[in-house]
Amino acid sequence: MPFVKLEIVPNNFHVHTATHIQQGEVCAGQEPQGTILKSCTCIGFYHHSSKTGAISHVTGFSNDHGHSARGALAILRKKMARFHIELEDCECFLVGGADAVQRVYDGVTEALREVGITFRELDVLGHYHRKIVFDPATGVLTLFKKHGDETLKEAAKTFSSDLTYQCFHDQKRRLITGASLFFRNPMLLSYLTKTVAPAVAAKGHRFHVWCAGCSLGMETYSVGMVLLDWIASSGKKMDLKILGTDISAEALTTASNGIYRVSERAFKEHDKLVAKYIRRVDTSNVQVTPELRGIMAFKERDIREGSRQPLFDLVICDHVLQYFTVDIQMGFLKGLLSGVKPDGFLYVSSPSKEIETTLRNGGNYEVLAKHFYHRKG
Numbered sequence: 001m002p003f004v005k006l007e008i009v010p011n012n013f014h015v016h017t018a019t020h021i022q023q024g025e026v027c028a029g030q031e032p033q034g035t036i037l038k039s040c041t042c043i044g045f046y047h048h049s050s051k052t053g054a055i056s057h058v059t060g061f062s063n064d065h066g067h068s069a070r071g072a073l074a075i076l077r078k079k080m081a082r083f084h085i086e087l088e089d090c091e092c093f094l095v096g097g098a099d100a101v102q103r104v105y106d107g108v109t110e111a112l113r114e115v116g117i118t119f120r121e122l123d124v125l126g127h128y129h130r131k132i133v134f135d136p137a138t139g140v141l142t143l144f145k146k147h148g149d150e151t152l153k154e155a156a157k158t159f160s161s162d163l164t165y166q167c168f169h170d171q172k173r174r175l176i177t178g179a180s181l182f183f184r185n186p187m188l189l190s191y192l193t194k195t196v197a198p199a200v201a202a203k204g205h206r207f208h209v210w211c212a213g214c215s216l217g218m219e220t221y222s223v224g225m226v227l228l229d230w231i232a233s234s235g236k237k238m239d240l241k242i243l244g245t246d247i248s249a250e251a252l253t254t255a256s257n258g259i260y261r262v263s264e265r266a267f268k269e270h271d272k273l274v275a276k277y278i279r280r281v282d283t284s285n286v287q288v289t290p291e292l293r294g295i296m297a298f299k300e301r302d303i304r305e306g307s308r309q310p311l312f313d314l315v316i317c318d319h320v321l322q323y324f325t326v327d328i329q330m331g332f333l334k335g336l337l338s339g340v341k342p343d344g345f346l347y348v349s350s351p352s353k354e355i356e357t358t359l360r361n362g363g364n365y366e367v368l369a370k371h372f373y374h375r376k377g
């Protein structure tokens with residue numbers, strides 16, 4: 001459970017007393033600490049038990065000091081070490097800057113992934129909440145709203161109501177640029193082996209999965225690894241096929257190549273699966289094995305187009321719906337449902353209340369666990 005709590009308030013930053021850092025700086029300690037981000041990005045760390053926190057102000061202007069993500073991480077590490085705290089033992093959060101300089105934010109996420117630090121994205125849209133204060137005593141990260149800016153048409157359209165998962169949107173196409181990670185959703189993966197795979201295997205040999213909104217393919221390959229491994233250890237013979245679809249052709253190219261820049265550390269909890277299905281190409285890059293790639297197909301497709309036939313034993317749509325309005329989510333739901341076989345499974349994360357109600361009351365689906373549904377025969 002995350003301890004950092006995001007609060008968005010209408011007050012002005014100037015009324016707040018906190019250690020104030022400038023561009024390229026970092027601070028750490030137990031006192032409230034703040035900065036004015038504008039187009040920049042903040043990497044924050046929080047060590048809950050000692051009530052110690054650290055924030056940075058990454059500008060991307062240069063590689064010096066804390067202006068770059070790597071520089072900021074090195075200083076953050078040093079400063080937290082003074083409190084005998086390792087960054088890896090902290091909760092890490094990001095606050096993004098203006099989307100005009102998304103490259104700064106992307107550089108930060110890349111640097112964090114490189115060293116295997118997982119993070120939560122908090123208010124990544126850079127339209128109006130840009131002044132922040134983090135108080136380690138309470139774990140509250142406060143974003144101060146600039147007067148009037150919330151009425152901007154652009155802000156209203158792009159500001160997601162889910163504070164945990166706001167992210168950059170492509171201004172032209174209104175798409176989300178896809179953040180994805182290997183083994184991102186442990187709850188989903190463990191449910192697959194405990195419940196879904198045994199139920200599908202009990203019915204026959206066919207196991208077809210659709211990962212809708214698969215982005216760069218990390219989630220799709222993670223599902224593939226977990227299921228291939230389950231099949232191997234259960235001694236069953238199954239025809240496992242996984243289709244990953246997305247509207248981003250660029251993301252799908254990465255997914256099809258199956259080559260990723262990932263540090264060894266990022267995989268540390270999954271070393272057995274990784275040893276079986278992933279090869280290290282060089283110090284920075286890994287590639288999925290031909291066995292794993294062999295069960296995958298990636299296609300450019302809008303979820304709302306749906307599937308012509310209900311062919312899939314399992315449909316997964318994770319970290320997609322929450323970025324959209326209820327109307328759009330309803331279109332997604334229709335598309336997803338068109339792919340689920342009778343007696344098949346559906347995982348759809350963070351849907352709005354309306355979507356959950358539709359699924360609960362539609363009569364065709366029973367709720368198995370959080371976000372997990374089973375289509376009755």
Ligand SMILES: C[S@@+](CC[C@H](N)C(=O)[O-])C[C@H]1O[C@@H](n2cnc3c(N)ncnc32)[C@H](O)[C@@H]1O
Nearest residue numbers: 178179180213215219246247248302303318319
């Ligand atoms: C945050 S990523 C999630 C990636 C992956 N599911 C995961 O959890 O790691 C969201 C993805 O949804 C895709 N997406 C957004 N709208 C879509 C649509 N209408 N049809 C298909 N994919 C869509 C985006 O292109 C992006 O790659």
